[in-house]
Amino acid sequence: MLVIELVLGCNRALSGGNSLKILRLMSPPLMGVEGGGQGNVSCMASSASMDSVSQKGLGLKERNYLGLSDCSSVDSSTVSSLSEENKINLNLKATELRLGLPGSQSPERDPEPNLLSSGKLDEKLWFPLIPSKDGICSSVQKVVVSGNKRGYSDTIDGLPEMKGSMFIEGNWMFNAAVTDSETQKSAGQAKFSGNAGMNVMLPSGLSGTQTTTMKDGPTKASQERAHATNGTSHNKVNSSNNNASPPAAKAQVVGWPPIRAYRKNTLATSSKNNDEVDGKPGPGALFVKVSMDGAPYLRKVDLRSYSTYQELSSALEKMFSCFTIGQCGSQGAPGREMLSESKLRDLLHGSEYVLTYEDKDGDWMLVGDVPWETRWSLLFPAACATWDALRFHYTSGSKPVSRAAGLGSNSKFFDACARNLSELGP
């Protein structure tokens, strides 16, 4: 049910950039109401996008780029048998505790629940090979015990499925797939396996502790592959990578993707001087991008310019009420229920929504549970490099615990994608 997660946490936490990411909480009813297709894809970064990727792949295959003789060799039967093969191999690998790339399984995802059978749960707990969107929530155990924290999920009693559900860390970059050695003919692919093994998905709880730089990863992999003979040393590569000290996430590769540092900084911190004091950029600005499902734009707010939770709430309300007024008339597609301004206001003022964020352990925490004054120092310590995800969901239920049952029926989720503008720390 609810939720899907995708956390890019691992990557981002390690990336050193203080970027905070956007994650969304989904519920099927919501998706229905909101025209979920879109939400679905956009929200579920890891699993959903992989899924769609694989679908796309298949679609392409069928179309075969008409007239392209070069790919005619790939017919659907080949593909299906290949999938079959992959599946078997994947299962083998799972039992070996082999780590793989999320999403790779999508094309050959077994419709039967056997991949999610309890026998493999142990591996999946820590190394979720199969971030299938139907499977995750129901079958995977909560990896990170939240201890005495009150997480968002803990508060939603009304949704039993939520309980014990986890947020799987998917490394979106590696939706490439686990390739199996049998289908690999060249050492190049052995190399890929090396990378695959390297990109172990860690449970989010570990992400903060991971300190190896990515640089070691590829180097290691390349060394491995230098010794590897065509495809045959596949397992060796994998196992050695398993043994390798903390696996690194791809996003941490210095300089990859090759985007100019200036562009990175600019996109991440497009307006740090808004908080200027005496002509100098203030140390305190903390911008987060806030989006609303179905809204055609994001808004950016400086969290530090609000002194209370209520202030922030009403500011967000104001921002999006403008949108709802405008859109209700023009875009009132059937089944796409937009909140009217008044309704939104009611909901906000009536505390039908709560603001949540994801902490470094991948738990959804209630923003309101943290005293406002301490929040930002907690969330964004000066030297923070590991705060990966801050997200806000407006969800119904003034007290999430008691009102959670209402979630999904008429709730509106606001998602926030938060970016800690890197140089903002003192």
Add this chain to the structure above:
Amino acid sequence: MCLAYMMNYFPEEVLEHVFDFLASHRDRNAVSLVCQSWYRVERFSREKVFIGNCYAIIPERVIARFPRVRSLTLKGKPHFADFNLVPSDWGGFVLPWIEAMARSGVNLEELRLKRMVVSDESLELLARSFPNLRSLVLVSCEGFTTDGLAAIASNCSVTPLGELAIGDADAMVGLILVLAMITPKVALTLFLMELDLQENEVEDCRGQWLSCFPDSCTSLVSLNFACLKGEVNLAALERLVARNHNLRSLRLNHAVPLDALQKILMQAPQLVDLGTGSYVHDPDSDTYNKLKSAVQKCTSIRSLSGFLEDVAPRCLPAIYPICLNLTSLNLSYASLIHSSELIKLIHHCSQLQRLWILDCIGDKGLGVVASTCKELQELRVFPSDIYGVGSAVVTEEGLVAISAGCPKLNSILYFCQQMTNAALITVAKNCPNFIRFRLCTLNPTIPDPVTMQPLDEGFGAIVQSCKGLKRLSLSGLLTDQVFLYIGMYAEQLEMLSVAFAGNSDKGMLYVLNGCKKLKKLEIRDSPFGNVALLADVGKYETMRSLWMSSCEVTLGACKTLAKKMPRLNVEVINENDLIDASSDDRQKVEKMYLYRTLVGPREDAPEFVWTL
């Protein structure tokens, strides 16, 4: 041959006049090799000098060779510096160049710098020493503050500045083209006309530098300060725009709000190139309505960029009226425009030749581009979310659609989630005119997701079909096979970027053996080692530079290379003290940069850079 023989009898004035028609540096270089007389004529008539590596030669030598130089283009750090692979204090200082030119009394009119360290001191010296300076273009430079800009601006009183631009290299090309078309020659010789600041890291000390342009400064043709982070003096800006009637290119930074934009547009309907700053406003407001009418009068705008801040979606229709005129649109920093708004906008831009956009436009949006922009020649699709939620991405589908819909496409930079061989083969068939083809899969070693095969065949098809390809960037899972194709087919290739590719030394050898015109080769995280490095050391003298990082090259091999080739500088960048200089030569070199040079080891190298 016969003609050349006859030309020996022409008076040198005639030769000089003939040479004036040679625009490209390459042609002029060739001409200067014909005979002594041609060498002499060319030497004294060359006014534009391009130095691709500021350490390849010393400034004194350049000035001695071309005493009448008026326009100098200099490049500093290796290209990978853009991606933080080169330590920030590696070098690339412009100050020695400016000092040398100032000493020699060079009549400098134009200075274009890329990836160089430009101190305020340099800018002040520049402003003081060259009274005829009219164009300053800084691309991806660092080290200066707005104080330095103020020095440039205030010297306009004495020395009229024509162009001041700070920004991105590739944007630079387009801008110069625009300026070349629109700049009245007379004005060029009289005043500073261009200040172009592109994608520089500038320390913003104060927002008052704009008011340093004196009231007498009326010659400005181009002003680009989109990369400045600080506030600007809006009143000064408006006055500056109002009195510079020749202003054609104006790119504002994010601190310029919509109402200021509206006032500026009222003053400057002649603009050809506009970069908006912030673009947030209430679409029902009076200001917005004024903006709408101001925009409608700006019928000469051909190039639009900016939208650096939040973009209120219902404000975008204000620019629809000028969209049909646009040939260049850069929305690559407009990270907050939703894809549906982007698509609506694109629908109005049927004349686009150049489009830079974020991948949130999606495959669907690229399909709209393909069906709308039939004139498109250059497309860049940047990742909107570099760490990747992956909510809005483009794949091979978008690229195939573009290649099918835009037959004139010759340059692409495409960041995507995945790519297939089939798609690349289709693209190669559809667009054989590529000059620049840069593909970047966000996962650098992702195979073809359909077949799980490496992308060798796809890139092979690109190099085979695009005969004129000069620049190629590879990504995705690749084996040595792709390098075989490149070596075989990419005859015109000048710059190749390789990351996480290949299996053995063979890969690099194919490229070095095959690509006769290769100038720059940059390789990272690939298993190429000493054998490949040392196989043909003479090749490096025909190239500008070679970068290898996280490869299999050892210190010993670098030493051997340096010994054999005295005219190469082989720099080992020992950033984190990973290498112990005294111990054995079998240690791998983390970063190696080699380039040909006439002057030997540079003197300004920091401690961690060893020139062997």
